[in-house]
Each structure stands twice: as structure tokens, then as C-alpha cells.
Amino acid sequence: MSETFKVTESGQAAGRIRELIRRIAVEVFGTTETEVPIPGFTIFTDRRLDDPLAGIRAALLMRSVAEGQLYDYARTARAAGRSWDEIGAVLSLPTGGVPVGEAAFDWLVCGRVPDPEREGIRSFRTPSAFWRCSTCGKQVTDDGPFESHPTDNETGHADTCTRHRADVAAWAQRTGWTD
Numbered sequence: 456m457s458e459t460f461k462v463t464e465s466g467q468a469a470g471r472i473r474e475l476i477r478r479i480a481v482e483v484f485g486t487t488e489t490e491v492p493i494p495g496f497t498i499f500t501d502r503r504l505d506d507p508l509a510g511i512r513a514a515l516l517m518r519s520v521a522e523g524q525l526y527d528y529a530r531t532a533r534a535a536g537r538s539w540d541e542i543g544a545v546l547s548l549p550t551g552g553v554p555v556g557e558a559a560f561d562w563l564v565c566g567r568v569p570d571p572e573r574e575g576i577r578s579f580r581t582p583s584a585f586w587r588c589s590t591c592g593k594q595v596t597d598d599g600p601f602e603s604h605p606t607d608n609e610t611g612h613a614d615t616c617t618r619h620r621a622d623v624a625a626w627a628q629r630t631g632w633t634d
């Protein structure tokens with residue numbers, strides 16, 4: 456089996472997991488879904504959850520089950536004679552700093568999630584979230600709910616965006632400030 460084939464296979468598996476999370480959101484957390492056209496395609500559609508919070512609930516459930524499985528399979532692997540170093544290698548834990556076997560035990564048994572910053576691995580996470588506003592249709596840069604004024608947290612809404620204007624009006628109401 457070639458590396459490329461394996462990458463394609465795990466990509467397909469990831470797609471099936473996303474599909475499963477969406478089904479759980481609908482069947483367990485009670486949302487509905489809507490078919491939306493995929494830009495550039497006339498026959499293919501994508502499905503979107505009408506309540507994205509149900510998607511978060513389903514993904515969270517999936518994550519806690521998956522974490523439980525990591526622990527269960529690590530114990531099964533130890534029982535079968537595999538070492539913590541072998542388990543750490545499968546987990547792709549960084550080899551700098553503590554030995555991978557210790558890092559694997561720390562994570563799966565002690566619950567200490569490896570810290571990529573501490574290990575000197577560059578984080579690919581950006582400090583902002585990006586999404587398209589469903590009210591004004593513009594791409595928004597979301598720096599998190601850390602500042603008081605909505606415009607300091609979210610940039611990119613259209614000047615006429617009623618959602619953003621309502622956020623600013625609510626802020627003015629809350630603080631008693633005008634700008």
C-alpha cells in the first residue's frame with residue numbers, strides 16, 4: 456500500500472467521521488439539515504445543520520468517546536506487549552523534551568495533553584476565526600470575545616450589516632457609551 460493511497464484512505468475515513476457527526480447532530484441532538492448548493496457545481500449539494508450548536512454537541516460527544524478509545528486501545532496494546540514508546544510513536548508525539556513513551560503515558564493515563572508550544576512545535580492555529588456573516592454576506596475576522604466594543608472583536612461586516620449594527624447598539628445600551 457503506497458503512502459499516497461493511505462493518505463487518500465484516511466481522508467475518506469475523515470469524511471465518514473464528519474458525516475457521522477452530522478447524523479448524530481440530527482438524530483441525537485434534534486437539529487434538522489438543509490441542502491445547500493456547492494459553489495461551482497450545479498448537481499452537487501452539501502448539507503448544513505440548521506442549528507450549528509447541535510454540531511458542536513455531536514463533535515464534543517465524538518471527541519470524548521474517541522479519547523476514551525485512545526486510553527482503552529493503549530491498555531490493550533500494553534497487554535499485547537507493545538511499549539509506551541511504540542504507542543507514543545503512533546500518537547505522533549514530538550520526540551524533543553521528554554521521551555515519547557513518557558509523553559504517551561502522561562497524556563493517556565495522567566490526562567496531561569501534550570503542549571506543542573512547550574515542545575517547540577510550531578502551532579498552525581491562527582489567533583482568529585474566519586467566517587462569512589449570514590446577514591451581510593461578508594468575510595469576518597473574529598478575534599474572540601475579549602474586547603468590549605463589537606468592532607474591536609469582529610472586523611469585515613458591511614457598514615449596513617444589521618446584525619453588526621444591532622451588536623453595536625446593544626453595546627451602547629449596556630455601557631451607556633455612544634462610541
Ligand SMILES: [Zn+2]
Nearest residue numbers: 588591612616
Ligand atoms: Zn455582517
